[in-house]
Amino acid sequence: MNNQQIVKIIRESAILLKQEYDDAILDQTDLLATNYGIDEWEAFKHDLVEAGNKVRIIYMENSLRLDDFPDLIRELYMPVVAFDTTSDSIVPAIIFADKKGNTKLLRIGDEENELTDFTPECCQTFLKNENGEVVFMGVFSYKSLVSDEAYESGEGKPLTPVKRLFRLLSEERRDIINIFIYAIVIGLISLTLPLGIQATVEFVSGGVVVTSVYLLIALVILGILGTGGLQVMQITIVEFIQRRIFSKAALEFAFRVPRIKLESILHQHAPELVNRFFDVLTLQKGLPKLLIDLTTGAISILFGLLLLSFYHPFFVFFGLILLTTLTLIFYFTGPKGLRTSINESKFKYKVVYWLEELARTINSFKLSGNSNLPLKKTEYNVNNYLKYRKMHFGVLIGQYWYIILFKAAVTGGLLIIGTILVIQREITLGQFVASEVVIVLILASVEKLILYMEVVYDMLTAVDKISQVTDLPLEKTGGLNMPNQFVDKPFHIK
CATH class of the missing domain: 3.90.70 (Cathepsin B; Chain A)
Known part of the structure; x- marks a missing residue:
C-alpha cells in the first residue's frame, strides 16, 4: 500500500x-x-x-x-x-x-x-x-446542513433562515418529492367525497335509488381508505428523514467542534454553544407538519379551487380572493413573526445557560450565603423571554383572527350566492351541496395553514440557531507527514 x-x-x-x-x-x-x-x-x-x-x-x-x-x-x-x-x-x-x-x-x-x-x-x-x-x-x-461553505471561508453573506431551511430540505429532495406525489394523489382522491355527495344527492332528490348509488358510496369509502394508506406511507418517509437529519446533525457537530477556530469563540462558552443542537429536535417534530399536513392542505386548496371553477365562473373570483388574502397575511405578518420567534429563542437559551452556570458553580453560591444574584439574573432573562413570547403570540393570534373573519364572511357570502345560483338554475342542487362541502374543506385547510405557521417559525428559528455553530470558521488542516523510515530518528528545526 x-x-x-x-x-x-x-x-x-x-x-x-x-x-x-x-x-x-x-x-x-x-x-x-x-x-x-x-x-x-x-x-x-x-x-x-x-x-x-x-x-x-x-x-x-x-x-x-x-x-x-x-x-x-x-x-x-x-x-x-x-x-x-x-x-x-x-x-x-x-x-x-x-x-x-x-x-x-x-x-x-x-x-x-x-x-x-x-x-x-x-x-x-x-x-x-x-x-x-x-x-x-x-x-x-x-456538507453542512444549514450553512454555506463560501461564507465559512470568508466569502459571500450569511444565509437567511428561509434559505437555510431550503438547504436542509434539499438534501432530502428525493424523499420529499415522493411525499409531494403522495400529497397530489391524496388531493385528487379527496375530491371523490364532494363529487360522490353531489351524485348521491342528485339521485336521491330525483327519487332514483339504483345500484349506482351504492357503487358511488363504495367508491367514496375506498377513496377514504386509499387516502389513509398513502398518509401512512408519507409518515414512514418522514420518519426516515427525521432519523437522517438527527444523524447528520450529530456527525456535523462532532466533525466541526474540534476544528473550530478558537479565536472565533473567545467571548463565548463552547458547552453553552453546543446546546443549539437541541434545535435539531425542533426540526424533527416540525417535519411531519411541514411536509405532510401543510403540503396536503396547500394541494387540497388548489384542487378544491380548480373543482369549484368548473361549477360556475363566480367561484374563480372566490379562488383569487382567497389566494390574495393568504398572500397578504403572510407578507405583512411573516417577517415580524420570524423576528419575534428568534428573539424569544435567544432568551430561552440565556435562561438555560444561566441555570447551567448555577449548577456548575453551586459551591461558590453556597459559600456566598444568601445571594440574590441567581433569582435576579433569572428574572431578567425570563422577563425578556416572556416579552418576546408575548409579541410572537400576538402575531400568531392576529393571523388567526384574520382567517376567522375571512372564514365567516366567505361562508355567509357563498351560502347566499350559492342559493341565488340554485334558484336561477345556474347550478343544480347537487352542485350546490358539493360546492359547499368543497368550500368547507378549503377553509379548513386554510385554517390549518395558519395554525401551523408557528411550526414554520419554530423550524426557521431552529436552523438559525444551529447555524450559530455551523457558521463558525474551521481551522485549516495541513502540515507535512513524516516518512515512516524517519519516524524513529532525531530531527531539529533551524
Missing part, C-alpha cells in the same frame, strides 16, 4: 458521491512517496481519514460479522471501503452500487484498478479484526 492509493480512493469516492474537491490538496498528499507494510495498515487508515477530511470526505471505520456484511451492502446507499487480502499485501477496495443498481467491487491497485461484481464470496478474503468481523469504512461527503 502507498499514498498514491489513498489519492485514488479519495478521487473515486468523490466521483461516486458527486463531491467537488481541490486537486491541489490531493497533490500535496501525493508529493511525499510513502509505502505501508502489512503491519502498517493502521497508519494507512489514519492517513486516508486525514486526507479525506481535507476535501470533506469522511471515512468512518466500523466492523460487522462476516455473515451480516453482504446484507449491509445491499441496504446501504453510500460507498464502502473494505480491504482485500487475497494477494501478499492488503489491497483497498471500494464497494458501491452503479446506476443500474448492481453492486460492484473496485480494487485500488498500485498501478491499475480492477472492477468486478460484488458477491458474498468476496467477503471471505476481506480483512478482519481479532473478533473475526469484517473491517470496513463507510464513505460519505461532508
Whole structure:
C-alpha cells in the first residue's frame, strides 16, 4: 500500500458521491512517496481519514460479522471501503452500487484498478479484526446542513433562515418529492367525497335509488381508505428523514467542534454553544407538519379551487380572493413573526445557560450565603423571554383572527350566492351541496395553514440557531507527514 492509493480512493469516492474537491490538496498528499507494510495498515487508515477530511470526505471505520456484511451492502446507499487480502499485501477496495443498481467491487491497485461484481464470496478474503468481523469504512461527503461553505471561508453573506431551511430540505429532495406525489394523489382522491355527495344527492332528490348509488358510496369509502394508506406511507418517509437529519446533525457537530477556530469563540462558552443542537429536535417534530399536513392542505386548496371553477365562473373570483388574502397575511405578518420567534429563542437559551452556570458553580453560591444574584439574573432573562413570547403570540393570534373573519364572511357570502345560483338554475342542487362541502374543506385547510405557521417559525428559528455553530470558521488542516523510515530518528528545526 502507498499514498498514491489513498489519492485514488479519495478521487473515486468523490466521483461516486458527486463531491467537488481541490486537486491541489490531493497533490500535496501525493508529493511525499510513502509505502505501508502489512503491519502498517493502521497508519494507512489514519492517513486516508486525514486526507479525506481535507476535501470533506469522511471515512468512518466500523466492523460487522462476516455473515451480516453482504446484507449491509445491499441496504446501504453510500460507498464502502473494505480491504482485500487475497494477494501478499492488503489491497483497498471500494464497494458501491452503479446506476443500474448492481453492486460492484473496485480494487485500488498500485498501478491499475480492477472492477468486478460484488458477491458474498468476496467477503471471505476481506480483512478482519481479532473478533473475526469484517473491517470496513463507510464513505460519505461532508456538507453542512444549514450553512454555506463560501461564507465559512470568508466569502459571500450569511444565509437567511428561509434559505437555510431550503438547504436542509434539499438534501432530502428525493424523499420529499415522493411525499409531494403522495400529497397530489391524496388531493385528487379527496375530491371523490364532494363529487360522490353531489351524485348521491342528485339521485336521491330525483327519487332514483339504483345500484349506482351504492357503487358511488363504495367508491367514496375506498377513496377514504386509499387516502389513509398513502398518509401512512408519507409518515414512514418522514420518519426516515427525521432519523437522517438527527444523524447528520450529530456527525456535523462532532466533525466541526474540534476544528473550530478558537479565536472565533473567545467571548463565548463552547458547552453553552453546543446546546443549539437541541434545535435539531425542533426540526424533527416540525417535519411531519411541514411536509405532510401543510403540503396536503396547500394541494387540497388548489384542487378544491380548480373543482369549484368548473361549477360556475363566480367561484374563480372566490379562488383569487382567497389566494390574495393568504398572500397578504403572510407578507405583512411573516417577517415580524420570524423576528419575534428568534428573539424569544435567544432568551430561552440565556435562561438555560444561566441555570447551567448555577449548577456548575453551586459551591461558590453556597459559600456566598444568601445571594440574590441567581433569582435576579433569572428574572431578567425570563422577563425578556416572556416579552418576546408575548409579541410572537400576538402575531400568531392576529393571523388567526384574520382567517376567522375571512372564514365567516366567505361562508355567509357563498351560502347566499350559492342559493341565488340554485334558484336561477345556474347550478343544480347537487352542485350546490358539493360546492359547499368543497368550500368547507378549503377553509379548513386554510385554517390549518395558519395554525401551523408557528411550526414554520419554530423550524426557521431552529436552523438559525444551529447555524450559530455551523457558521463558525474551521481551522485549516495541513502540515507535512513524516516518512515512516524517519519516524524513529532525531530531527531539529533551524
